[in-house]
Amino acid sequence: MTSMLNPLKKTELVGFLVVAAVILLILPAITDAFRLNMVGKYLTYAFVAVGLVLCWGSAGILSLGQGIFFGLGGYCMAMFLKLESSTPEATSIQSTPGIPDFMDWNQITELPWFWEPFHSLTFTMLAVILVPAILAFVIGFAMFTRRVGGVYFAIITQAIAAILTILIIGQQGYTGGVNGITDLRSLLGWDIRTDSAKTILYFVNAVLLLAVIALSLLVRHSKLGRILVALRDKEDRVRFSGYDVAAFKIFVFCFAAAISGIGGAMFTLQVGFMSPTFVGIVPSIEMVIFCAVGGRYSLIGAVYGTLLVNWGKTTFSESFPELWLFAMGALFIAVVMAFPNGLAGIWNSHVQPLVKRLSKRTGERQAAPAETPAAIAE
Amino acid sequence: MFADYSWSELGSIFAMQGFAGLVLFSVFVLMALGLAIIFGQMGVINMAHGEFMILGAYVTYLTSNFFQAAAPALMPISFFIAMVLAFFASGALGMLVEMALIRFLYKRPLDTLLATWGLSLILQQTYRTIFGAREVGVTLPDWMMGSLPLTDLVEIPINGLIVMAITLAITMAVALVMFRSRFGAQIRAVVQNRPMAGAVGIDTEKVDRFTFGLGCGIAGVAGSAFTMIGSTGPSSGQLYIVDTFLVVVFGGATSLIGTVASAFTISQAQSTMEFFLSGSMAKVLTLLTVVAILMLRPQGLFTLKVRR
Numbered sequence: 054m055t056s057m058l059n060p061l062k063k064t065e066l067v068g069f070l071v072v073a074a075v076i077l078l079i080l081p082a083i084t085d086a087f088r089l090n091m092v093g094k095y096l097t098y099a100f101v102a103v104g105l106v107l108c109w110g111s112a113g114i115l116s117l118g119q120g121i122f123f124g125l126g127g128y129c130m131a132m133f134l135k136l137e138s139s140t141p142e143a144t145s146i147q148s149t150p151g152i153p154d155f156m157d158w159n160q161i162t163e164l165p166w167f168w169e170p171f172h173s174l175t176f177t178m179l180a181v182i183l184v185p186a187i188l189a190f191v192i193g194f195a196m197f198t199r200r201v202g203g204v205y206f207a208i209i210t211q212a213i214a215a216i217l218t219i220l221i222i223g224q225q226g227y228t229g230g231v232n233g234i235t236d237l238r239s240l241l242g243w244d245i246r247t248d249s250a251k252t253i254l255y256f257v258n259a260v261l262l263l264a265v266i267a268l269s270l271l272v273r274h275s276k277l278g279r280i281l282v283a284l285r286d287k288e289d290r291v292r293f294s295g296y297d298v299a300a301f302k303i304f305v306f307c308f309a310a311a312i313s314g315i316g317g318a319m320f321t322l323q324v325g326f327m328s329p330t331f332v333g334i335v336p337s338i339e340m341v342i343f344c345a346v347g348g349r350y351s352l353i354g355a356v357y358g359t360l361l362v363n364w365g366k367t368t369f370s371e372s373f374p375e376l377w378l379f380a381m382g383a384l385f386i387a388v389v390m391a392f393p394n395g396l397a398g399i400w401n402s403h404v405q406p407l408v409k410r411l412s413k414r415t416g417e418r419q420a421a422p423a424e425t426p427a428a429i430a431e
Numbered sequence: 432m433f434a435d436y437s438w439s440e441l442g443s444i445f446a447m448q449g450f451a452g453l454v455l456f457s458v459f460v461l462m463a464l465g466l467a468i469i470f471g472q473m474g475v476i477n478m479a480h481g482e483f484m485i486l487g488a489y490v491t492y493l494t495s496n497f498f499q500a501a502a503p504a505l506m507p508i509s510f511f512i513a514m515v516l517a518f519f520a521s522g523a524l525g526m527l528v529e530m531a532l533i534r535f536l537y538k539r540p541l542d543t544l545l546a547t548w549g550l551s552l553i554l555q556q557t558y559r560t561i562f563g564a565r566e567v568g569v570t571l572p573d574w575m576m577g578s579l580p581l582t583d584l585v586e587i588p589i590n591g592l593i594v595m596a597i598t599l600a601i602t603m604a605v606a607l608v609m610f611r612s613r614f615g616a617q618i619r620a621v622v623q624n625r626p627m628a629g630a631v632g633i634d635t636e637k638v639d640r641f642t643f644g645l646g647c648g649i650a651g652v653a654g655s656a657f658t659m660i661g662s663t664g665p666s667s668g669q670l671y672i673v674d675t676f677l678v679v680v681f682g683g684a685t686s687l688i689g690t691v692a693s694a695f696t697i698s699q700a701q702s703t704m705e706f707f708l709s710g711s712m713a714k715v716l717t718l719l720t721v722v723a724i725l726m727l728r729p730q731g732l733f734t735l736k737v738r739r
Contacts, residue, residue, distance in 0.1 A: 220711070
């Protein structure tokens with residue numbers, strides 16, 4: 054386990070370049086526009102999985118409510134897009150033109166106050182990151198300063214995911230209810246439904262994901278990242294060494310929430326709608342399994358884990374729908390019982406030694422351990 | 432929100448909603464008791480708890496169908512036979528799961544959570560394959576139907592009363608087992624100090640297995656009681672799991688009295704508010720209050736000092 058926490062910088066760089074090549078070159082080359090859009094959708098979940106690697110793998114905080122932040126980011130973006138497509142001209146058949154269609158159906162005649170700021174794209178882009186981060190801060194501050202962790206934290210985040218779903222479904226007039234916010238057409242006049250727009254969005258999403266991974270790698274290799282690992286393994290010892298444990302936990306939880314929000318916003322842009330089915334308990338816990346399959350300590354693995362599980366889900370549910378839940382359940386159990394380090398663990402313990410033996414460059418194996426990059430968050 | 436009702440109407444509303452709350456309270460207590468034993472005493476998060484409950488419900492359904500077809504004369508007592516069968520079916524499955532899965536994960540509680548979630552998915556799909564996706568209802572014996580009129584405005588459904596009686600009986604039985612029997616003493620000894628309990632000759636692994644089985648068995652009884660007030664579908668269990676966990680955590684995970692008290696508070700708050708607000712808002716408000724209180728007082732209502 055410890056060998057995975059301080060990997061050689063070179064192998065991690067190679068891993069990063071490989072994943073960049075896979076999502077920027079290989080996947081676009083071998084898939085058609087429809088499948089590429091689907092891969093793009095999967096990759097938005099990878100944002101959440103990367104956040105979970107930091108939060109759960111590095112710092113030992115398991116949140117079962119990452120869907121909350123994914124959903125909030127997605128809803129912020131959806132509100133902006135919905136307002137743009139609900140111009141008075143486009144909605145002239147409604148009894149109140151100029152408000153989103155589902156509000157009109159629910160006898161609401163005025164745009165609610167919290168929708169108003171979403172006329173501005175700048176505000177929306179800030180909100181995509183800040184709304185999840187602020188909620189995460191409130192939750193994290195309340196929990197971590199009182200030293201609540203482990204399973205209690207997991208249960209409470211899960212409860213919050215449940216609450217948010219019920220709230221969104223219940224407040225149909227303000228949120229679009231169980232259907233969510235649908236029929237999103239354009240971003241600043243640019244039609245997002247065409248194939249070319251979807252391809253461009255795929256690449257925007259891929260670059261953002263790579264940037265997020267790079268940022269997370271920096272966090273992990275900074276002093277901050279090492280303290281996170283330390284507090285996962287021996288929290289009291291870190292506390293007695295004079296570190297404010299709660300502050301570090303709050304930071305990493307907010308960071309994970311913020312990048313999940315970006316993922317949610319990119320999801321809305323690529324898929325064209327947002328609904329409460331991406332917020333609740335089931336999606337939140339599925340996102341944990343994406344991360345666990347990839348390897349809970351591996352940022353790069355999270356991407357492969359997400360792609361693999363979602364690819365499996367799509368293939369299975371297309372051809373054997375009744376087997377899918379069995380496969381998913383078995384996957385949960387297998388990854389916990391047999392492969393706690395996921396794909397990355399299998400790679401590190403089986404494939405990599407094999408590659409090394411084949412290439413027979415044993416002399417280079419003792420390359421210098423990772424240098425700490427400039428501590429960014431101090 | 433009270434202005435539209437007269438005083439006597441308000442009184443009846445509170446009485447009726449209070450009674451509905453008591454029935455909800457009974458179901459919560461039955462579900463939470465099993466969970467409190469497993470989570471509070473063993474520290475294991477069993478996300479498949481709802482599915483153990485549904486197993487109990489399906490056993491009740493099968494038993495009731497069997498008696499209807501084979502021995503209609505025994506119908507009036509079929510329900511109680513079903514309940515015993517449900518206890519043993521869920522308990523046996525629970526012990527099997529403990530042996531195959533849980534005992535390898537005691538040191539990794541978060542991983543148990545994921546593994547039991549996987550188990551719950553498998554069980555759900557199994558139910559769907561065997562019983563179909565449609566919800567099934569159990570035919571109750573005649574004497575359990577109907578309601579007792581108390582005043583013009585207040586009526587008490589009989590099945591609600593029976594659920595409450597069952598809850599009372601089970602709670603007493605659990606309290607007896609936990610605090611008056613040798614097995615209960617062993618469970619509490621293992622919780623308080625595992626190495627020491629082992630040192631004085633308690634087979635801690637066996638105690639773990641039976642504790643888990645007991646918790647799952649009680650879930651089965653809860654499912655059996657649940658068939659009296661609702662129909663059963665493959666994914667019904669999942670609807671209750673979050674509420675139940677909150678009940679247990681809110682009550683203070685290691686305290687059985689706390690579990691009962693918090694089930695009472697949550698169910699009464701929810702059903703009283705349900706009349707005045709929409710059902711979803713009542714639930715949101717209740718859950719939010721519970722989460723807010725838990726953020727201020729993470730150890731829950733009642734706590735027990737435990738040496739870990």
